[in-house]
Amino acid sequence: GAGVSQSPSNKVTEKGKDVELRCDPISGHTALYWYRQSLGQGLEFLIYFQGNSAPDKSGLPSDRFSAERTGGSVSTLTIQRTQQEDSAVYLCASSPYGISSGANVLTFGAGSRLTVL
Protein backbone atom coordinates (compact mmCIF):
# COMPACT_ATOMS: atom_id res chain seq x y z
CA GLY A 1 0.00 0.00 0.00
CA ALA A 2 0.89 3.65 -0.17
CA GLY A 3 1.48 3.95 3.54
CA VAL A 4 1.51 1.99 6.78
CA SER A 5 -2.02 1.06 7.78
CA GLN A 6 -3.06 0.28 11.32
CA SER A 7 -6.34 -1.00 12.66
CA PRO A 8 -8.36 -0.36 14.66
CA SER A 9 -7.67 3.36 14.93
CA ASN A 10 -9.42 3.41 18.29
CA LYS A 11 -10.17 0.59 20.68
CA VAL A 12 -11.93 0.82 24.03
CA THR A 13 -11.92 -2.34 26.07
CA GLU A 14 -12.58 -3.52 29.57
CA LYS A 15 -9.82 -4.54 31.91
CA GLY A 16 -9.01 -8.21 31.53
CA LYS A 17 -10.05 -8.52 27.90
CA ASP A 18 -7.65 -9.47 25.09
CA VAL A 19 -7.01 -7.11 22.18
CA GLU A 20 -5.35 -7.47 18.80
CA LEU A 21 -3.81 -4.57 16.93
CA ARG A 22 -2.95 -4.93 13.28
CA CYS A 23 -0.26 -3.33 11.15
CA ASP A 24 -0.06 -3.52 7.38
CA PRO A 25 3.36 -2.15 6.33
CA ILE A 26 4.38 -0.63 3.04
CA SER A 27 4.66 -3.33 0.43
CA GLY A 28 8.21 -4.60 0.12
CA HIS A 29 9.42 -3.17 3.43
CA THR A 30 11.41 -5.89 5.17
CA ALA A 31 11.66 -4.28 8.59
CA LEU A 32 8.72 -3.61 10.89
CA TYR A 33 8.68 -1.95 14.30
CA TRP A 34 6.16 -1.51 17.08
CA TYR A 35 6.38 1.45 19.45
CA ARG A 36 4.13 2.58 22.27
CA GLN A 37 3.34 6.21 23.09
CA SER A 38 1.88 6.78 26.53
CA LEU A 39 0.47 10.10 27.65
CA GLY A 40 3.28 12.47 28.53
CA GLN A 41 5.94 9.94 27.61
CA GLY A 42 8.25 9.52 24.67
CA LEU A 43 7.87 6.69 22.24
CA GLU A 44 8.86 3.37 23.75
CA PHE A 45 10.30 0.60 21.56
CA LEU A 46 8.42 -2.68 21.80
CA ILE A 47 9.60 -5.10 19.12
CA TYR A 48 11.42 -5.28 15.78
CA PHE A 49 10.81 -7.69 12.91
CA GLN A 50 13.18 -8.45 10.07
CA GLY A 51 11.08 -10.46 7.67
CA ASN A 52 9.01 -12.78 9.85
CA SER A 53 11.64 -13.04 12.56
CA ALA A 54 11.72 -10.94 15.69
CA PRO A 55 15.38 -10.65 16.72
CA ASP A 56 14.49 -8.37 19.59
CA LYS A 57 11.43 -8.72 21.77
CA SER A 58 13.07 -7.10 24.76
CA GLY A 59 10.85 -4.04 24.67
CA LEU A 60 7.65 -5.97 25.28
CA PRO A 61 6.50 -4.82 28.76
CA SER A 62 5.33 -8.19 30.02
CA ASP A 63 4.46 -11.71 28.91
CA ARG A 64 0.91 -10.49 28.28
CA PHE A 65 2.27 -8.86 25.14
CA SER A 66 3.10 -10.84 22.01
CA ALA A 67 3.52 -10.08 18.35
CA GLU A 68 3.83 -11.99 15.15
CA ARG A 69 4.40 -11.25 11.51
CA THR A 70 3.36 -13.50 8.66
CA GLY A 71 4.38 -13.59 5.03
CA GLY A 72 6.87 -10.83 5.65
CA SER A 73 3.96 -8.43 5.67
CA VAL A 74 1.13 -7.98 8.16
CA SER A 75 1.93 -7.92 11.86
CA THR A 76 -0.37 -8.39 14.83
CA LEU A 77 0.33 -7.15 18.34
CA THR A 78 -1.71 -9.01 20.93
CA ILE A 79 -2.26 -7.87 24.50
CA GLN A 80 -3.80 -10.44 26.80
CA ARG A 81 -5.71 -9.62 29.99
CA THR A 82 -5.42 -5.91 29.40
CA GLN A 83 -4.66 -3.57 32.29
CA GLN A 84 -5.34 0.14 32.61
CA GLU A 85 -1.62 0.90 32.29
CA ASP A 86 -1.74 -0.61 28.79
CA SER A 87 -3.73 2.43 27.65
CA ALA A 88 -1.60 4.18 25.03
CA VAL A 89 -1.18 4.78 21.33
CA TYR A 90 0.49 1.83 19.64
CA LEU A 91 2.46 2.90 16.59
CA CYS A 92 3.77 0.67 13.86
CA ALA A 93 6.53 1.62 11.43
CA SER A 94 8.21 -0.06 8.51
CA SER A 95 11.38 0.54 6.55
CA PRO A 96 12.73 -0.85 3.31
CA TYR A 97 16.02 -2.08 4.67
CA GLY A 98 17.40 -3.84 7.65
CA ILE A 99 19.61 -2.43 10.31
CA SER A 100 22.69 -2.14 8.16
CA SER A 101 21.43 0.82 6.21
CA GLY A 102 22.26 4.21 7.64
CA ALA A 103 19.62 5.95 5.56
CA ASN A 104 16.92 3.68 6.90
CA VAL A 105 14.00 6.05 7.21
CA LEU A 106 11.03 4.73 9.10
CA THR A 107 7.50 5.36 7.87
CA PHE A 108 4.95 5.36 10.68
CA GLY A 109 1.29 4.49 10.66
CA ALA A 110 -1.37 6.65 12.30
CA GLY A 111 -1.45 4.41 15.35
CA SER A 112 -4.04 2.49 17.31
CA ARG A 113 -5.31 4.30 20.39
CA LEU A 114 -6.09 1.78 23.11
CA THR A 115 -8.16 2.72 26.15
CA VAL A 116 -8.57 0.16 28.91
CA LEU A 117 -11.41 0.97 31.30
Add this chain to the structure above:
Amino acid sequence: KQEVTQIPAALSVPEGENLVLNCSFTDSAIYNLQWFRQDPGKGLTSLLLIQSSQREQTSGRLNASLDKSSGRSTLYIAASQPGDSATYLCAVRPRSGGSNYKLTFGKGTLLTVNP
Protein backbone atom coordinates in the same frame (compact mmCIF):
# COMPACT_ATOMS: atom_id res chain seq x y z
CA LYS B 1 21.58 4.38 28.36
CA GLN B 2 20.75 6.98 25.75
CA GLU B 3 18.49 9.79 26.90
CA VAL B 4 16.96 12.37 24.58
CA THR B 5 15.64 15.67 25.89
CA GLN B 6 13.66 18.25 24.01
CA ILE B 7 13.32 21.84 25.12
CA PRO B 8 10.96 23.58 25.33
CA ALA B 9 8.12 21.15 25.97
CA ALA B 10 5.70 23.65 24.46
CA LEU B 11 6.09 26.79 22.40
CA SER B 12 3.55 29.32 21.16
CA VAL B 13 4.53 31.91 18.57
CA PRO B 14 2.79 34.37 16.25
CA GLU B 15 2.65 33.58 12.58
CA GLY B 16 5.71 34.64 10.61
CA GLU B 17 8.25 34.18 13.38
CA ASN B 18 11.41 32.17 12.93
CA LEU B 19 11.88 29.62 15.69
CA VAL B 20 14.28 27.00 17.00
CA LEU B 21 13.49 23.70 18.63
CA ASN B 22 16.18 21.98 20.65
CA CYS B 23 17.11 18.35 21.08
CA SER B 24 19.93 17.00 23.22
CA PHE B 25 21.20 13.47 23.70
CA THR B 26 23.54 11.94 26.24
CA ASP B 27 25.43 9.38 24.15
CA SER B 28 27.22 10.80 21.12
CA ALA B 29 27.71 7.36 19.54
CA ILE B 30 24.85 7.79 17.13
CA TYR B 31 24.31 6.62 13.55
CA ASN B 32 21.86 9.35 12.69
CA LEU B 33 19.29 11.71 14.11
CA GLN B 34 15.80 12.16 12.76
CA TRP B 35 13.20 14.88 13.24
CA PHE B 36 9.53 13.93 13.04
CA ARG B 37 6.28 15.81 13.09
CA GLN B 38 3.15 14.42 14.75
CA ASP B 39 -0.28 15.95 14.23
CA PRO B 40 -3.02 15.22 16.80
CA GLY B 41 -4.36 11.70 16.37
CA LYS B 42 -1.90 10.97 13.61
CA GLY B 43 1.28 9.01 13.19
CA LEU B 44 4.75 10.44 12.78
CA THR B 45 5.93 12.07 9.59
CA SER B 46 9.66 12.13 8.96
CA LEU B 47 10.93 15.65 8.29
CA LEU B 48 14.69 15.43 8.15
CA LEU B 49 17.34 12.78 8.76
CA ILE B 50 20.93 13.78 9.52
CA GLN B 51 23.70 11.21 9.32
CA SER B 52 26.33 11.35 12.05
CA SER B 53 28.88 12.62 9.53
CA GLN B 54 26.67 15.52 8.46
CA ARG B 55 26.28 18.94 10.05
CA GLU B 56 22.89 19.93 8.69
CA GLN B 57 20.01 19.10 6.40
CA THR B 58 17.52 21.44 4.78
CA SER B 59 14.04 20.93 3.40
CA GLY B 60 12.06 24.00 2.41
CA ARG B 61 11.61 26.22 5.46
CA LEU B 62 13.16 23.62 7.75
CA ASN B 63 16.81 23.34 8.65
CA ALA B 64 18.17 20.80 11.07
CA SER B 65 21.68 20.94 12.47
CA LEU B 66 23.69 18.34 14.33
CA ASP B 67 26.62 18.80 16.71
CA LYS B 68 27.38 15.23 17.64
CA SER B 69 30.28 16.01 19.96
CA SER B 70 28.12 18.22 22.17
CA GLY B 71 25.07 15.98 21.84
CA ARG B 72 22.81 18.61 20.33
CA SER B 73 20.54 19.14 17.39
CA THR B 74 18.33 22.06 16.48
CA LEU B 75 15.37 22.32 14.15
CA TYR B 76 14.99 25.78 12.68
CA ILE B 77 11.63 26.72 11.19
CA ALA B 78 11.60 29.88 9.10
CA ALA B 79 8.56 32.11 8.64
CA SER B 80 6.29 29.90 10.71
CA GLN B 81 2.71 29.27 9.60
CA PRO B 82 -0.37 28.04 11.47
CA GLY B 83 -0.07 24.79 9.52
CA ASP B 84 3.24 24.16 11.27
CA SER B 85 1.35 23.62 14.53
CA ALA B 86 2.13 20.08 15.67
CA THR B 87 4.35 18.12 18.03
CA TYR B 88 7.95 17.84 16.86
CA LEU B 89 9.95 14.82 17.95
CA CYS B 90 13.61 14.03 17.57
CA ALA B 91 15.00 10.53 17.66
CA VAL B 92 18.51 9.09 17.58
CA ARG B 93 19.69 5.77 16.22
CA PRO B 94 22.67 4.22 18.00
CA ARG B 95 25.80 3.72 15.97
CA SER B 96 26.67 0.20 16.85
CA GLY B 97 25.77 -2.76 18.88
CA GLY B 98 23.16 -5.40 18.44
CA SER B 99 20.28 -3.01 18.85
CA ASN B 100 21.12 -0.25 16.40
CA TYR B 101 17.62 -0.43 14.95
CA LYS B 102 16.15 1.04 18.14
CA LEU B 103 15.37 4.70 17.95
CA THR B 104 15.38 6.64 21.20
CA PHE B 105 12.85 9.45 21.13
CA GLY B 106 12.49 12.67 23.03
CA LYS B 107 9.12 13.58 24.47
CA GLY B 108 8.58 16.25 21.86
CA THR B 109 7.92 19.96 21.61
CA LEU B 110 4.31 21.03 21.13
CA LEU B 111 4.37 23.99 18.73
CA THR B 112 1.42 26.34 18.28
CA VAL B 113 1.62 29.00 15.60
CA ASN B 114 -1.08 31.63 16.09
CA PRO B 115 -2.60 33.44 13.09
